[in-house]
Amino acid sequence: MTLSKKFFALTPLCALLAAGSAQATNGMLMEGYGPISTGMGGASQAFDHGTAAMAQNPATLALGSEEGRLDIALGFLGPKVTSSVPGMPDAPSGGTAYTMPAVGYTTRSGALTFGVGMFAQGGMGTEYAANTFMAMGSGEPVRSELSVGNVIIPLAYQVNPNVTIGATLDYMWSGLDMQMAATPMQLGSMVTGGTGQLGGAIGAGALNSATWARLNFTDTDKFSGAAKATGWGAKFGGTVKVSNDVTLGASYRLKSALDDENPAPVLLL
Numbered sequence: 001m002t003l004s005k006k007f008f009a010l011t012p013l014c015a016l017l018a019a020g021s022a023q024a025t026n027g028m029l030m031e032g033y034g035p036i037s038t039g040m041g042g043a044s045q046a047f048d049h050g051t052a053a054m055a056q057n058p059a060t061l062a063l064g065s066e067e068g069r070l071d072i073a074l075g076f077l078g079p080k081v082t083s084s085v086p087g088m089p090d091a092p093s094g095g096t097a098y099t100m101p102a103v104g105y106t107t108r109s110g111a112l113t114f115g116v117g118m119f120a121q122g123g124m125g126t127e128y129a130a131n132t133f134m135a136m137g138s139g140e141p142v143r144s145e146l147s148v149g150n151v152i153i154p155l156a157y158q159v160n161p162n163v164t165i166g167a168t169l170d171y172m173w174s175g176l177d178m179q180m181a182a183t184p185m186q187l188g189s190m191v192t193g194g195t196g197q198l199g200g201a202i203g204a205g206a207l208n209s210a211t212w213a214r215l216n217f218t219d220t221d222k223f224s225g226a227a228k229a230t231g232w233g234a235k236f237g238g239t240v241k242v243s244n245d246v247t248l249g250a251s252y253r254l255k256s257a258l259d260d261e262n263p264a265p266v267l268l269l
Helices: 007-017 034-039 050-055 058-063 184-189 196-203
Strands: 069-077 098-109 112-128 142-160 163-182 213-217 227-241 246-253 257-260 266-268
Touching (some): 034 050, 050 142, 058 163, 184 213
Antiparallel strands (some): 069 098, 142 163, 163 213, 213 266, 227 257
């Protein structure tokens, strides 16, 4: 729910009520999309904030003007991650800068608004030097990087001056790079019913005598990962103008599915 004219008056109360969960994240969904929603702490469900609405509540696209609109945005994530274990020097992550681009276009024909957009949905990574405890004595760097993006086709319809509805079809893709070192016991506990090289090594007991084991799959492409997956998703939403001061909005995201398109990672012992 978003209150238009009374929004700022209620902001301190909303912040107080959310204080208990302020340290949480939205997983693979960013808190906000586009500068307007992000600048308002992710508020998006019941007001016009441009083409970024197709990544949140598509029904709000019908609240915009009748002119075509093109938005280009660039998000930036600057995490600060440090890993530690008792008796060892802390290991700071060198992964401190990740960019998340977005572009969207919509146009309107009568009561119908439609368009297309491409949005970075989320992602992050970590990078640890080869001389940190994270490398487990392998002498190799440890890193991971996950990215998820969408191509979105939205439709929004203004049912009457007070009600809008909308939906999107989302084509999704993800990429993952991983260079990970672990003890054989740790690695074995992560795999259940494995097949291929990794499953065979665990089943044959090849890890029992190893000092460390390492998963190593990565590429040099800054915009994709060695492991790739694609799939589909969808969203539905609506808004209701209750009065000149109050507009209610809500959206629902269907469960998405991504298919694995890659072979098993390389296992080093």
